[in-house]
Structures are given as structure tokens and as C-alpha cells.
Amino acid sequence: MFLFPLLLKAGGYQINTQSQKGLSMGGSVTGLAMDASVTFYNPAGLSMLDSNYFNVGACLLMPKTAFLGPYGGTEQLSAKSFSTFYLYGNYILNSKMTFGLSVNTPFGLGTKWEDNWSGRYVTQEARLSTLFIQPTLAYKINERFSVGVGPVIVTGNTKFRKALNVLNQDGTDGQLELKGGGNGFGFNAGVFARFGKTSVGVSYRSVVELDIENGEAVFSNIPSSLISNGSFPNNTKYKSSITLPSVISLGVGRVMSEKLTANLDFNFTGWSVVDSFIFIYPDYPDLNASSARKLKNSFAIRLGAQYQYSERMQLRGGIGYDQSPVPDGYVNPEMPEADKVVIGVGCTYKLKKGWSVEGSFAFEDLRERKEERNKQENINGTYKSYIYVLGLGLQYQF
Amino acid sequence: MCWGLDCNINSKSGIGMFLALCIFFAGCKPNLDEPKYTSGEADFTSYLAIGNGFTAGYMDNALTLEGQLQSFPNLLANQFRLANGGAFKQPLVNSGNGFGYDFITQTSSGKLVLVNAINCANQNDVDLKTLSVNDDDKKWIGNQGPFNNMGFAGAKSFNLYSQLFGKGGVTGNPFFYRVASDTGASSGLSSTVLGDAAKLDPTFFTLWIGGSDVLWYALAGGEPNGNQFNTITPTSQFDAAIDTIVSELTSNDTEGLIANIPDIEDFPFFSTIPYNGLILTQSQADSLNLLSPPGISFQAGANPYVVSNQGGGTIRQMKKGELLLSSIKRDSLLCFEKGTPQRPIESFKVLDSAEVLNIRNAIQSYNAKLRSVAIAKGLAYSDMNAFFKSLSKGYVFNGAHFSSAYLKSSVFSLDGVHPNGRGYAIIANEFIRSINAKYGSNLPPVDVNASTGVLNP
Incomplete structure (x- = not known):
């Protein structure tokens, strides 16, 4: 009854920072084959690369959220940044086959509020990190068409903390921390077509289910009377699962001029598979909890362009609009979600011997969102978030 | 080398500018504007809270400093100050065990606390412990008034204009005795609750009275045994008292709120032990x-x-x-x-059934009177009877789940009748809702979880 710990989900925090080119173009790259990151964005696009690439990089995400409860007093997400990284490589096996490897973190979340903030019984800290490993093969059917597919091996880790509404005689709250990890499998497939200056890519990444079989629940600062009468354990195991939804992307790229290439992407994320989070405590069934999420499938539209500024230098920019999967009534401070506009800029600079450096910056502006009738935890208020992303990468072409 | 934003600048300052820009942007936190609060047609300049122990912030069977600070009138006054509200002075006791009084045994004590215990079946359990009273908390502080919180545990409707009520001890009420401007030492007649309250020139009041008019009959198991205090106030006397009190309070067209009386079955003191246990x-x-x-x-x-x-x-x-x-x-x-x-x-x-019926009938009749007076005088009215019933279905605030059962995450204090801090905060929010609806104010609710609930050993 006390425990409605909704593990954070990759909710709307699908992270679109999987390459510097993707980040700087507002996420709009499915219709282009620019470097080895295409392994992730569209496996079929691998076939359209005319040389081998190795890309590695990292991004720093800095989410900033303000929350204003109906009782007043704006509260801010306590400073927390988290990083993602990626590693891609492709190798052209022969005129038909290209191998690619993608290692990245397309889902993740990090929110941390002050421990004694007004929503502490809902969440204090929520973290999700995932690692996707995807070996991929692409096959070039002819000069126009190619297909690609790869299995996805996923490992994920979560951490969740919240206060419990059981008070000690000094007035302090009980505390719950859940930690767990799990593995899952899926696949990524795509087709790619090129018609002169226009290219079209469609990719599908499957649902991945991460089962947390042996999660660790730590109850601390629980009044001794509630431990000794069996209401609460000190430590126990829990089971849960995290669903990472499927994503379908359709991209249309076009060479506009010798120097300018543009791409338009539509993304569809199948969030509706996330109906609720369930937490099972095998040894303490009274603590079992379920939290409805009722996520909705969401669309995104993204437009990006790359400009060959000089022989050595490419400039990129992009803009996107992402629909939030969180419906009214289920907005939660562990995932302060709203429709958002994403703007990215960046560049690649060619060094010597096939090496390039890449940098990008993206700014995500989430619409102010007012939750008036929260159906899970009766936590109402207005949220406003910005997310800043700073990325750096290295590319080797051979 | 260049990183993107201004590529005509040489490499080092290009990087520098880019990073500076990022840090500048990344330093920007989102802002949310708080609404502007207004009092609407209400004037909260001088707020008078009048009633019984529920108004005083009585909890855990005693008047304690933490109870007074978390009383619903104090919480309301804090919110009133966001609009045009003024100072709110309470007759505070010292921090410590507080001052409780049992009108049946006519003895005083400190507050109740929960302690670990081993029960008769040799199981780990909790038990109630009564702390000792601090005699300082019984002393007269009536020269420090007037006080805005005029809620006194045990106060019945007709006590509010009684000239014996401030005499303390067996004759009067030991809680009003502390506060009365005149305890009748020379004249034999004390000041009255309403009389002392009038010194505030109140512009807004809350009146929550009538609970004690039945509660002590119930606490005595329906057996007054000749003690007048433990009888139910006859409805005719209650009705007349309410007319007197409300006319007095509204004599200057003062605005305010009247709340009705919860049923005693909705208090865990009467509902925890089942008849067939x-x-x-x-x-x-x-x-x-x-x-x-x-x-x-x-x-x-x-x-x-x-x-x-x-x-x-x-x-x-x-x-x-x-x-x-x-x-x-x-x-x-x-x-x-x-x-x-x-x-x-x-x-x-x-x-027994007859006694339960006596109580229920009295409360029904009191509530009909309170409602009709509130309507006739154009005052805000809060249906606490219905609200306490709704609490039995549970209440959630920002992830804290509350129940109306005893202990655990209850809204009730350890005495099983008076709310705890979070219970009073939930009540304050109900009153704010009624006041906003009636007077067109837009006062915000309080953060319930900023108050304290049941404290477990």
C-alpha cells in the first residue's frame, strides 16, 4: 500500500543522442547514410556507405525541470547530468555485404529531486541506463535497394529512490531504494532505397523487455516497531520488468545541391506497450505494487540538413517536434514529460589521415505542462523543462 | 579547427565560444510564475478561529505546541497572508509534553506517545504511553491576548458565551481559563469566549462547534452518571446557541465559514474494535x-x-x-x-444501539441547523461530515496514502478522535476550497506532507 514505486521508464526519455550527426540534425538521419551510425538508425543504410567508418563519441545531457505545486514554491530538479556514449563501426565485406556494429544507449533517464522535496513520496531519484549491442548485416540487392538486419542485445540498470509515508518519532520518513538490472533481446531491421538524388529509409527496432529478476529493495529508516511486527523488511528482493518500446522510422533524404543535403524523418514509438509498472516482492506480498502509466504511442517529426562549408568542414542543423507519450493524469515527476521542440547544431572537421572530430549541441524545450488531476499519486502541479545536450565525437574513415 | 558556431573565428576562441555558449544555455533553469493570490470578496485582515479542540489543534489527547502550530486555523492564516491576511496570534503552550484534560475524570496529563511493547500474547506490538503534564502550560496567559485562535478542547456550543467558562477547574474549562482576559477572580464571572474574541474586531471567522456537544456523552459510553458535562446538548439548546453565536459573529457583516460535525463512527476511537472481534x-x-x-x-x-x-x-x-x-x-x-x-x-x-441513535440524531439535527444558518447568513459552509466519511475510502496527497483507520498512515492522532498534523492540513485544504468557492478568492492549498503524521517508535 505504501509502495507505488514506478520505476522510471525510458518514458519520453528516449534519448536521441546516438551520434553527433543525429544530434546536430535534430535526430533526422534515417534517410541518409552518413557514417557508421547508420547501423543503428537504419541497418539497410550500411550498404550505401562507400567506405569503412569508425565512430565513437559521448554526449552529456543536462535536464532542468521546474515544478510548481498548487501549494506554491517552485522546486527545481537538483542538478544532475548524465552521459551517453556510442561506438559504431562498419566493414564492407564485398560488393553486396556490409557488416556493422552498433553499441549505444538509446533509452535512459536520470531525474533527481531534493530528498525532502514536496513530491518525495512519489520519487526522489530515478535512473535508467541501457546498453544496446547490435551486430548487423546489410545486403545490397542492387544499386537502388538494400536491406539490413541485426539482433539487439540489451542490458539495463535501474535505480529508484523515494520516501515512504511511515514516520519515525523524530518526524523523518522511511526510505526505499530499488536497484536492479536485467537483460533483453530484440532486433533492428531496415530497407533503404536511392532514386537519384533522393533516398528513402525505413527502419524498425523491436520491443525489448528487460526482466528484473533479482532486484534489491532496501528499506531504511523504518520505525523499529514496523520492522518487528513484520510490516516492513530491512532488505528484500523484488521483481519487475521494463519495456523498451518499438520504434519505426521513415526518412527521406535529398541532395539539394552540391553542398547541401537535407533529410525529413517521421518516427513512431510504440509506447502503448507500457501500461503499468508492476513490482513484486516475493517475500513480502503485502508490499506488491502496481502503478498505471497508460503511455500512448507517440510521433515525432524531424528536419535536418548538412552543409559542406569547406572541403574540411561540414555544418549541420536540425529541428524536431516530439510528442509526449505521457497522457494527462499520468504525468509524474520521475519523468516530467511534455511535447518538446528539439534544436540541434554541430559540425564535423576533417583532420588528417581519415580522422575527423565532431561536435554538437542540442537544446530541447519541453512545453509547460499542467497536471491537474493526477490519477496515480495525486501529485498535481506545473512542470517546465529544458534539456541541454553537449556532444563530442571522433570519426575514422578507411 | 572549428566547432561549428562561428567558423570565421580562429580555432581556440571558436572552441571557447562554443563552450561558453553551451554553458550559458545550460545554466538557464526553467521558470514558473506563481499565480497572484487574491482574497476575492473576503477580508482576511483579522481572522478569528472559534470552536473546540479541533480548532485549537488538540492532538494526541493534549494541547501541544506542535499541535497548535499545525492547527488548521494557523495553516489557514498562513495562506490568508498570501492575499490580505494579517497576524495570527495563538495562545501557545511550551514545547514539550503539552496539556491534556479528561473531562470525565477531571484530571490533566500530557500527550500520548506510541512506544514499543510486548503484548499479552508475547508478540512485538506498540502501546500508548501518557506523558506527564507540564504545570506551566496550565497557567493564565490571558493578559497576552487577544488571541486569534479561540478554540478550546471540550467547548460546547453554549459555552462560548458563558461567564463561567473562563473560571477553569471543575466549573469552567481549563483551556479557556488560560486564555480568558478575566477569569472572574473578583466578580465571580469570567470573560466569555465571544467577548474576548470580539476584541480582535474580526473581519473573517471560522466556526466549528458542536462536536463536544455529543462527544463526551459518547466517551462516557452514553452513561453521564449525573455529570451534566457528559450529556448531549439538547437540539433546542444547540440551535439557540448557534443563533446567538452566529448573530454575534456576523454583527458587522463579518464573513466566514461554518463547518458541520463528523459522525463519531468515523473516528477510530469508536470504530477500531469490531463488535464481533x-x-x-x-x-x-x-x-x-x-x-x-x-x-x-x-x-x-x-x-x-x-x-x-x-x-x-x-x-x-x-x-x-x-x-x-x-x-x-x-x-x-x-x-x-x-x-x-x-x-x-x-x-x-x-x-448500544439506542445510544448510537441518540448521538446520530443529535449530529443530524446540529448539522441541519449549522447548514441553515450558514445559508441564511451567506457564509461559506464546509460539509466535514461527508468529508470524514470520504476519508474512509483513503486519501492520497503527493504519493502519501492516508487512511482513517487507527495508527499506520492515519489522518488521526493517537487519541483516535482528533486529527494529526497531516489530518488538520487536509481539513485546512477542504476549508480553503469552500472559502475560495464562496468568496471568489484563489488561495492555494497547503502541502499536507509538510505537517507531521503518526509518529512510530
Whole structure:
């Protein structure tokens, strides 16, 4: 009854920072084959690369959220940044086959509020990190068409903390921390077509289910009377699962001029598979909890362009609009979600011997969102978030 | 080398500018503007809270400093100050055990606390412990008034204009005695609650009275035993008292709120012990049946407790709808020391059907009166009777789940009748809702979880 710990989900925090080119173009790259990151964005696009690439990089995400409860007093997400990284490589096996490897973190979340903030019984800290490993093969059917597919091996880790509404005689709250990890499998497939200056890519990444079989629940600062009468354990195991939804992307790229290439992407994320989070405590069934999420499938539209500024230098920019999967009534401070506009800029600079450096910056502006009738935890208020992303990468072409 | 934003600048300053820009942007936190709060048609400049222990912030069977600071009037006054509200002075006791008073035994004590204990079945359990009273908290501070919080535990409707009420002790009320501007030492007649309150020139009031008019009858198990204090105020007397009080309070067209009275069944003190809590095995039932007088029988499972009839002598089994007082020691029920034919529960720990009906009828009639007066005077009205009933379905605020049961995450304090801090905060939010609806103000609710709830050992 006390425990409605909704593990954070990759909710709307699908992270679109999987390459510097993707980040700087507002996420709009499915219709282009620019470097080895295409392994992730569209496996079929691998076939359209005319040389081998190795890309590695990292991004720093800095989410900033303000929350204003109906009782007043704006509260801010306590400073927390988290990083993602990626590693891609492709190798052209022969005129038909290209191998690619993608290692990245397309889902993740990090929110941390002050421990004694007004929503502490809902969440204090929520973290999700995932690692996707995807070996991929692409096959070039002819000069126009190619297909690609790869299995996805996923490992994920979560951490969740919240206060419990059981008070000690000094007035302090009980505390719950859940930690767990799990593995899952899926696949990524795509087709790619090129018609002169226009290219079209469609990719599908499957649902991945991460089962947390042996999660660790730590109850601390629980009044001794509630431990000794069996209401609460000190430590126990829990089971849960995290669903990472499927994503379908359709991209249309076009060479506009010798120097300018543009791409338009539509993304569809199948969030509706996330109906609720369930937490099972095998040894303490009274603590079992379920939290409805009722996520909705969401669309995104993204437009990006790359400009060959000089022989050595490419400039990129992009803009996107992402629909939030969180419906009214289920907005939660562990995932302060709203429709958002994403703007990215960046560049690649060619060094010597096939090496390039890449940098990008993206700014995500989430619409102010007012939750008036929260159906899970009766936590109402207005949220406003910005997310800043700073990325750096290295590319080797051979 | 260049990183993107301004590529005509040389490499080092290009990187520098880019990073500077990023840090500049990344340093920007989102802002949300708080609404502008207004009082609407209400004038909160001088707020008077008048009533009984629920208005005083009485909890855990005592008037304590933390209870007063978390009283609903103090919370309301804090919110009123966001609009045009003024200072709110309470007759504060010292920090510590507080001052409680039992009007049946006419004894004082400190507050209740929960302690770890081993029960009669040798299990880990909790028990209530009464702390000692600090005699300083009984002393007269009436020269420091006037006070905005004029809620006094035990105050009945007609007490509010009584010139005996400030005399303290057995005649008056020890809580008003502390606060009364004149305790009648020279004239024999004290100042009155309404008289002292009028010195505030109130511009807004809350009136929540009538609970004590039935509560002490209920706490005495429906057996006043000649003690006038433990009788139900007759409805005609209550109605007249309300007319007097409200006319006085609204004599300057003062605006305010009237709240009605919850049913006592909605207090855990009367609802925690079930009438049929005698759980027996077949063999226990068989052996009790052997010794039972005619008309009393037992079976395996849940059985009604056996109680004495009023006046003693005869015994009977309880019926559904009858209530047991939580002042029965839990241990005695747990280990069959009470509630059997051999050891019946005393009748003054039981509210039988007739007594429950007396109480229910009185509350219904009081509430009809309170409602009609609120409507006639154009005052805000808060249906606390319905609200306390709704609490039994649970209440959630920012992830904290509350119940109206005893202990655990209850909205009630350890005395099982008065709310705890979070309970008072939930009530304050209900009052704010009624006030906003009536007067067009837009006062925000309070953060319920900023107050304290049940404190567990």
C-alpha cells in the first residue's frame, strides 16, 4: 500500500543522442547514410556507405525541470547530468555485404529531486541506463535497394529512490531504494532505397523487455516497531520488468545541391506497450505494487540538413517536434514529460589521415505542462523543462 | 579547427565560444510564475478561529505546541497572508509534553506517545504511553491576548458565551481559563469566549462547534452518571446557541465559514474494535457454551463480545452497529480477559444501539441547523461530515496514502478522535476550497506532507 514505486521508464526519455550527426540534425538521419551510425538508425543504410567508418563519441545531457505545486514554491530538479556514449563501426565485406556494429544507449533517464522535496513520496531519484549491442548485416540487392538486419542485445540498470509515508518519532520518513538490472533481446531491421538524388529509409527496432529478476529493495529508516511486527523488511528482493518500446522510422533524404543535403524523418514509438509498472516482492506480498502509466504511442517529426562549408568542414542543423507519450493524469515527476521542440547544431572537421572530430549541441524545450488531476499519486502541479545536450565525437574513415 | 558556431573565428576562441555558449544555455533553469493570490470578496485582515479542540489543534489527547502550530486555523492564516491576511496570534503552550484534560475524570496529563511493547500474547506490538503534564502550560496567559485562535478542547456550543467558562477547574474549562482576559477572580464571572474574541474586531471567522456537544456523552459510553458535562446538548439548546453565536459573529457583516460535525463512527476511537472481534476455535466456543447463560452462544470464528447491560447484573452479546470504545485495553481483548460471559465488557465502554441513535440524531439535527444558518447568513459552509466519511475510502496527497483507520498512515492522532498534523492540513485544504468557492478568492492549498503524521517508535 505504501509502495507505488514506478520505476522510471525510458518514458519520453528516449534519448536521441546516438551520434553527433543525429544530434546536430535534430535526430533526422534515417534517410541518409552518413557514417557508421547508420547501423543503428537504419541497418539497410550500411550498404550505401562507400567506405569503412569508425565512430565513437559521448554526449552529456543536462535536464532542468521546474515544478510548481498548487501549494506554491517552485522546486527545481537538483542538478544532475548524465552521459551517453556510442561506438559504431562498419566493414564492407564485398560488393553486396556490409557488416556493422552498433553499441549505444538509446533509452535512459536520470531525474533527481531534493530528498525532502514536496513530491518525495512519489520519487526522489530515478535512473535508467541501457546498453544496446547490435551486430548487423546489410545486403545490397542492387544499386537502388538494400536491406539490413541485426539482433539487439540489451542490458539495463535501474535505480529508484523515494520516501515512504511511515514516520519515525523524530518526524523523518522511511526510505526505499530499488536497484536492479536485467537483460533483453530484440532486433533492428531496415530497407533503404536511392532514386537519384533522393533516398528513402525505413527502419524498425523491436520491443525489448528487460526482466528484473533479482532486484534489491532496501528499506531504511523504518520505525523499529514496523520492522518487528513484520510490516516492513530491512532488505528484500523484488521483481519487475521494463519495456523498451518499438520504434519505426521513415526518412527521406535529398541532395539539394552540391553542398547541401537535407533529410525529413517521421518516427513512431510504440509506447502503448507500457501500461503499468508492476513490482513484486516475493517475500513480502503485502508490499506488491502496481502503478498505471497508460503511455500512448507517440510521433515525432524531424528536419535536418548538412552543409559542406569547406572541403574540411561540414555544418549541420536540425529541428524536431516530439510528442509526449505521457497522457494527462499520468504525468509524474520521475519523468516530467511534455511535447518538446528539439534544436540541434554541430559540425564535423576533417583532420588528417581519415580522422575527423565532431561536435554538437542540442537544446530541447519541453512545453509547460499542467497536471491537474493526477490519477496515480495525486501529485498535481506545473512542470517546465529544458534539456541541454553537449556532444563530442571522433570519426575514422578507411 | 572549428566547432561549428562561428567558423570565421580562429580555432581556440571558436572552441571557447562554443563552450561558453553551451554553458550559458545550460545554466538557464526553467521558470514558473506563481499565480497572484487574491482574497476575492473576503477580508482576511483579522481572522478569528472559534470552536473546540479541533480548532485549537488538540492532538494526541493534549494541547501541544506542535499541535497548535499545525492547527488548521494557523495553516489557514498562513495562506490568508498570501492575499490580505494579517497576524495570527495563538495562545501557545511550551514545547514539550503539552496539556491534556479528561473531562470525565477531571484530571490533566500530557500527550500520548506510541512506544514499543510486548503484548499479552508475547508478540512485538506498540502501546500508548501518557506523558506527564507540564504545570506551566496550565497557567493564565490571558493578559497576552487577544488571541486569534479561540478554540478550546471540550467547548460546547453554549459555552462560548458563558461567564463561567473562563473560571477553569471543575466549573469552567481549563483551556479557556488560560486564555480568558478575566477569569472572574473578583466578580465571580469570567470573560466569555465571544467577548474576548470580539476584541480582535474580526473581519473573517471560522466556526466549528458542536462536536463536544455529543462527544463526551459518547466517551462516557452514553452513561453521564449525573455529570451534566457528559450529556448531549439538547437540539433546542444547540440551535439557540448557534443563533446567538452566529448573530454575534456576523454583527458587522463579518464573513466566514461554518463547518458541520463528523459522525463519531468515523473516528477510530469508536470504530477500531469490531463488535464481533471475539475470534474462537470450535473447542474454545464449546467450552464457553458450557458456561454460558441462556441466550448467549458461541461458534467457531468471529463472535460478538459479551457486555454488561447498563446498571450491571445482566449480560448480553453485542449487536451489529453497536460501538466499542478504544479505551478498552487492547491486551484484554486479545487474551480473552474481556468480552466473555465470565468477564463482560463494562457498559460504559459500549455504545448500544439506542445510544448510537441518540448521538446520530443529535449530529443530524446540529448539522441541519449549522447548514441553515450558514445559508441564511451567506457564509461559506464546509460539509466535514461527508468529508470524514470520504476519508474512509483513503486519501492520497503527493504519493502519501492516508487512511482513517487507527495508527499506520492515519489522518488521526493517537487519541483516535482528533486529527494529526497531516489530518488538520487536509481539513485546512477542504476549508480553503469552500472559502475560495464562496468568496471568489484563489488561495492555494497547503502541502499536507509538510505537517507531521503518526509518529512510530
